[in-house]
Amino acid sequence: MIDLRLLREDPERVRASQRARQADPGLVDALLAADEARRAAVTAADSLRTEQKAASTAVRGASAEERPAILDRAKALAAQVKAAEAAQAEADLALRSAALALPNTVLDGVPPGGEQDFVVLEQVGQIPSYDFPVKDHLDLGTALAAIDTERGAKVSGSRFAFLTGWGALLELALVNLAMGAAVEAGFTPVIAPALVRPEAMEGTGFLGAHAAEVYQLEGDDLYLVGTSEVPLAAFHSGEVVDELPYRYAGFSSCFRREAGSHGRDTRGIIRVHQFEKVELFSLVAPADADAEHLRLLAYEKAFLSLLELPFRVIDVAAGDLGTSAARKYDCEAWLPSQERWLELTSTSNCTDFQARRLGIRSRGEQGLAPVATLNGTACATFRTIAVLLEVHQRADGSVHVPEALRPYLAGRKELLPQ
């Protein structure tokens, strides 16, 4: 939810953001109109209530003979107040839905345009070349007895997989490495719930445009999270937080319906309905948000380097930002089998957008004000495993194990086909 005061002061800035996102600038004017309508309704209801309170007080002090008349007037006012309150509630609701429809205002410098309009900021490492025909991660993983998508489909459906043997251990190794490094960098480790209430989902902006992506439990009014960003963001909801910054590294399973991606990445474990992830989440003073964003990006880069993966960093275009993000950097690793870059980590600066919805505030010079929230991937397991197997494959089907992972894999330097 954006700041309505800022919207009133400078609506053109928000319209420009919408245009950069290739979204409807009309939403801005709809919100302005809803805001004005609500303020009118509030003023009307407030003044009626003032009258009603006076009338109600008069009832108490009234003598027996004047009482009936005063009571009649009080009753009439009560009815008017009730109507005015209903109108106000309606205006509140209209304002709320208009506000929820509008995504965060993008920051200066964000490339305008759609998914293809990103800007490459840098490339780390060389695109690997192989003097043998490369296999994809599913062939490699099957030969290693590490990935079993056939049984995944049998048991749970398409886009599910079993990780077995070294595959299972590799997942745990990645989680341990990511968690350990994050803790060393000052993040507080958290095991987060994967089921959350609607407020948590909505507060993080996942029930808007991306509602179709989210699994919902019909019987319990709970949602399965697509990322532990959701429980981590909601962790401090409704709280006044001091002693900023707060930095968390949350682990959870992640569930995604992949509703809009039929036919995309159907092979292997690049795009699955369930995977595990370590997610970084920071709460900082709004003025420190940009610096924190770069800090999260630096952390992600360091982690990919530990995995000895070549990657590039892109500045994601406005139209490809999530609802809550004002700026987003993705790290994309090279996927040899498809000879393309694949997003492995993503870090978003949500400014005060999430915090406003979730009621996370801190005390500043202006009194209580929403904090800034930022999130970033430390490690999303399945997809990272896919890239690791492919990049580090050898001609004989064995796979090199990066040094940083070896302590978590019984010291193994390579994984061998079974």
Added chain:
RNA sequence: GGAGGCGUCGCCUAGUCCGGUCUAUGGCGCCGCACUGCUAAUGCGGUUUGGGUCUCAAGCCCAUCGGGAGUUCAAAUCUCCCCGCCUCCGCCA
């Protein structure tokens, strides 16, 4: 899942039975001022949050006693639903 108890403006707390100066009491903490030759004590004042009005500020107004709905001229107080916490029972990794 069953039974009972509880939820008050940072923290603790009075008020809820029996609706009306509750404009929510007191303490702690915090902020400001005064005094005392020191950052202690004491005294005085302030201290929920959100919204509206307003050029700014002040002021004024409205809402807010876990959340929502209802009864009433009037709800912290009465009724219902929901959420959370605690105790006991049942079940369970």
